[in-house]
Amino acid sequence: MTDIDLEPVFLLLALKNRKCFSCGTTQSPQWRRSQYHDAIKDRFLLCNACGLKSAKGQFCSYCLRVYYLSSEEEYVTCDRCGKHDHASCAEFVGRNHTPYRCKSHYELESL
Ligand SMILES: [Zn+2]
Ligand SMILES: [Zn+2]
Ligand SMILES: [Zn+2]
Numbered sequence: 001m002t003d004i005d006l007e008p009v010f011l012l013l014a015l016k017n018r019k020c021f022s023c024g025t026t027q028s029p030q031w032r033r034s035q036y037h038d039a040i041k042d043r044f045l046l047c048n049a050c051g052l053k054s055a056k057g058q059f060c061s062y063c064l065r066v067y068y069l070s071s072e073e074e075y076v077t078c079d080r081c082g083k084h085d086h087a088s089c090a091e092f093v094g095r096n097h098t099p100y101r102c103k104s105h106y107e108l109e110s111l
Helices: 003-016 038-044 048-055 087-092 103-109
Strands: 031-033 045-047 075-077 084-086
Touching: 031 048, 045 048, 075 087, 084 087
Parallel strands: none
Antiparallel strands: 031 045, 075 084
């Protein structure tokens, strides 16, 4: 037996433990690291579909989960940039004001 024979087993085990932080799937043709929270990026491993959306900024500012607007969750939309965040997350941090500002615009404008 050579070392080469062992390699796929390790790969398989590594893949088996992978779980998308956002949607919870354990099945993905490709895994992506989220660009936010780089220091703890392994916690924020994303499946292929969520990774693509995350790269386009389609994630909630507060819980960092990628959103699918067709889902049943409620969203608030930033008055400045049109970014969506979960209504429940914005409410949790007390920022569900009208007109709504996303996290970065809220911080910019409250300086
Ligand atoms: Zn996912
Ligand atoms: Zn959220
Ligand atoms: Zn904004």
